Amino acid sequence: MSSSRIVILGTGNVASILGQALRNNGCEVCQVFGRTREKVAALASRLDATPVCNLDTLAIDADFYIICLADQAIEAVASRMPRVEGTIMHCSGSLDIDVLRKYHRDAAVLYPLQSFTASRNINLATTPFLLEASSPGVLARLQQLASLLSGNCLNVDSPVRLKIHLAAVFACNFANHMSAIASELLEREGLNFDILRPMLSETFDKILTAKPADAQTGPARRNDRIIIDKHIDLLSCDPEWKLVYELLSQSINELNKRNNDV
Numbered sequence: 001m002s003s004s005r006i007v008i009l010g011t012g013n014v015a016s017i018l019g020q021a022l023r024n025n026g027c028e029v030c031q032v033f034g035r036t037r038e039k040v041a042a043l044a045s046r047l048d049a050t051p052v053c054n055l056d057t058l059a060i061d062a063d064f065y066i067i068c069l070a071d072q073a074i075e076a077v078a079s080r081m082p083r084v085e086g087t088i089m090h091c092s093g094s095l096d097i098d099v100l101r102k103y104h105r106d107a108a109v110l111y112p113l114q115s116f117t118a119s120r121n122i123n124l125a126t127t128p129f130l131l132e133a134s135s136p137g138v139l140a141r142l143q144q145l146a147s148l149l150s151g152n153c154l155n156v157d158s159p160v161r162l163k164i165h166l167a168a169v170f171a172c173n174f175a176n177h178m179s180a181i182a183s184e185l186l187e188r189e190g191l192n193f194d195i196l197r198p199m200l201s202e203t204f205d206k207i208l209t210a211k212p213a214d215a216q217t218g219p220a221r222r223n224d225r226i227i228i229d230k231h232i233d234l235l236s237c238d239p240e241w242k243l244v245y246e247l248l249s250q251s252i253n254e255l256n257k258r259n260n261d262v
Helices: 013-024 037-046 070-082 136-147 158-188 193-209 225-234 241-262
Strands: 005-009 028-033 050-052 064-067 087-090 107-112 129-133 152-157
Touching: 013 064, 013 107, 028 136, 037 050, 064 070, 064 107, 070 087, 070 158, 087 136, 087 241, 107 136, 107 158, 129 136, 129 158, 136 152, 158 193, 225 241
Parallel strands: 005 028, 005 064, 028 050, 064 087, 087 107, 129 152
Antiparallel strands: 107 129
C-alpha cells in the first residue's frame, strides 16, 4: 500500500495537506488536477507530481483519486472523469457517497474531521478519519490508505457522517463565530481580544476533559434575568446579535434544566 499511486483533484488546504502527508508516507502523487494553472503547478511542484488542468488527461491507472473540492463541485467533476481503474473518493463531511457511486463502481469517502488552515500545521496522526466505501474490498483498501495518515480511523456511513458534520459545525464554526462577535464588541471599545484568551483557554480545556454541559457557566445557566436583560439592552443597536444572544441564552437554560431533570 505504501507504493500506491495517487491523483489529487483540488489545490486547496485539504488537497495540499493530504497530498503531502501521503507523499511523506511513501505514496506517489502522480498528478494534481485543478482549474487554475498557477495553483495546480505550485502544488504539483511541491508534491513532485504532474499538473493537469483537463480531466480528459487524467491517468487512468492510479490506485486512488482523491477529490478535495468544494461540495458543490464534487459531483460535477466525478461525472466528467474518465473511466479509471482505481477508487474515486471525496473528503466531504456532508455529501453522500452516492454522488460518486452513481458514476463509478469503486467509490469511497475519506473525511478528516478537522479544521484546515493553510498557515497552521495539522497533526493528522490523531485526526479522526471517517471512512465509507462502496464494497468490502474497497473498504479494505481504503482502511490501509487511511492508516498511513492516522491511527484514528472509523467506519461511518453517510447519514451518520452528516450528523457528525453538523455537530462539528456547532462545536467549531459556531464557537469561532461567537469569538468573532466578541472581538468586534471589544474593538468598538478600543479593547484587545487578548483579554479573553485566558478565559477561552480555560473554557476549552474544560470541555476537552469533561462533559461540555457540565462545564457551562454564566448568566444563562443561572437564569440571571437581571444580567441577561442588561446584555440584551447593550445589543439594541445590533438586532442580529441580540437575537443570537437571546436564542443561545434560552437554549443554554433549557438544556441545563433538562440535564438537571435527568
